[in-house]
Amino acid sequence: MYFDTASLTYDARGLIPAIAQDAHSGEVLMMAWMNADAVALTLQTGRVTYWSRSRQAFWIKGETSGHTQRLIELRVDCDRDCLLLKIEQVGPACHTNRRSCFYTVVEEGGEKVVMAPEAD
Amino acid sequence: MYFDTASLTYDARGLIPAIAQDAHSGEVLMMAWMNADAVALTLQTGRVTYWSRSRQAFWIKGETSGHTQRLIELRVDCDRDCLLLKIEQVGPACHTNRRSCFYTVVEEGGEKVVMAPEAD
Numbered sequence: 001m002y003f004d005t006a007s008l009t010y011d012a013r014g015l016i017p018a019i020a021q022d023a024h025s026g027e028v029l030m031m032a033w034m035n036a037d038a039v040a041l042t043l044q045t046g047r048v049t050y051w052s053r054s055r056q057a058f059w060i061k062g063e064t065s066g067h068t069q070r071l072i073e074l075r076v077d078c079d080r081d082c083l084l085l086k087i088e089q090v091g092p093a094c095h096t097n098r099r100s101c102f103y104t105v106v107e108e109g110g111e112k113v114v115m116a117p118e119a120d
Numbered sequence: 121m122y123f124d125t126a127s128l129t130y131d132a133r134g135l136i137p138a139i140a141q142d143a144h145s146g147e148v149l150m151m152a153w154m155n156a157d158a159v160a161l162t163l164q165t166g167r168v169t170y171w172s173r174s175r176q177a178f179w180i181k182g183e184t185s186g187h188t189q190r191l192i193e194l195r196v197d198c199d200r201d202c203l204l205l206k207i208e209q210v211g212p213a214c215h216t217n218r219r220s221c222f223y224t225v226v227e228e229g230g231e232k233v234v235m236a237p238e239a240d
Contacts, residue, residue: 001228019139019148026146028139031202043226076231077221078214082151084222094198101197102204106163108121111196 001043005036009081015051016083020093023072023086029093030101032059034083046071048087067091092118121163125156129201135171136203140213143192143206149213150221152179154203166191168207187211212238 010016015033022029032050034042038058041049048069052059062068073086094101096117103115130136135153142149152170154162158178161169168189172179182188193206214221216237223235 001226003226017137017151019151021148028141028148028204031137031139031197074226075222076224076226077151078216078218078223079221082221084148096198098198101199101202102195103198104196106121106123106194106196 003040003043005039007080008036008039008076008083009079010036011081013053015053016081018048018050018083018085020048020069020085020087020089023088027100028102029087029089029099032061039083042071042085043074048085062090065091065095067093069093123160123163125159127200128156128159128196128203129199130156131201133173135173136201138168138170138203138205140168140189140205140207140209143208147220148222149207149209149219152181159203162191162205163194168205182210185211185215187213189213 008016014035017031018034019031020029033053035051038049038051048061048071050059068090069087071085071087075084092099098115098117103113105112105114128136134155137151138154139151140149153173155171158169158171168181168191170179188210189207191205191207195204212219218235218237223233225232225234
C-alpha cells in the first residue's frame with residue numbers, strides 16, 4: 001500500500017509512537033516506536049515492524065519469538081504524531097510472555113500485577 | 121494516592137507517554153505526555169493532567185473545554201516507560217470535537233475519516 005510517510009510528524013530522533021491494540025478485544029497490548037521506513041514496511045508487508053531504539057534496527061515483531069502482529073488497520077491521530085495499530089496478535093505481545101505489556105496496576109498501597117505469563 | 125513517580129522511566133525531556141483508553145468501551149481516545157508531577161497530580165486528584173509540550177505547562181484535560189477525563193485505573197508497562205490510563209471521558213477527547221483523536225484510517229488509495237465531530 002502506498003502511503004506518504006513524510007506526511008507524519010516524527011520526533012527529534014525521527015520516531016513516532018505506535019500503540020498496538022487487539023483488533024478484536026480492544027485490549028491495548030503495547031507501545032513501541034516506528035521510523036518512516038518501519039511505517040512503510042508495516043503497510044507493505046502487513047507484518048508490524050517497529051524500530052528498536054536499543055538495537056537501532058528494524059524490529060519485525062515476532063521474528064524470533066513467533067509472536068507476530070498482523071496489521072488489520074492503521075490509524076493516525078489528529079496531530080499526525082501518533083499511530084494506532086489494530087492488529088491480530090499471535091501469542092503474548094510482551095517479552096515477559098504476558099498478553100499485554102500493561103499488566104501492572106498502580107493502586108492505593110502499591111502495585112498489583114493483574115496478568116500472568118502465558119504457558120509456552 | 122502515594123506513588124513513587126521516580127520509579128518510572130522518562131525521556132530526555134522528562135516526559136512519559138500516556139495512552140488514554142475509554143474504561144468502558146475500550147476505545148483508544150488519545151495519547152499525550154506527562155512529567156512526574158503530572159503523574160502525581162493525576163493520581164492525587166483523579167482528574168487526568170498531562171504536560172503540554174507546546175505551552176510547557178500542566179494541561180488539566182477539559183479545564184477549559186469541560187471535556188474532562190476521570191481516572192479509573194492507571195497501568196504502567198513492563199519497561200515502565202509508558203502509561204495506560206483507563207478513563208471516563210466527558211464529551212469528545214479530541215480538540216476537533218471527535219470522540220477520539222484516532223479518526224483517520226490509512227487505506228489503499230488514501231485516507232478515510234471514520235468519525236464525525238460531535239454536536240456542541
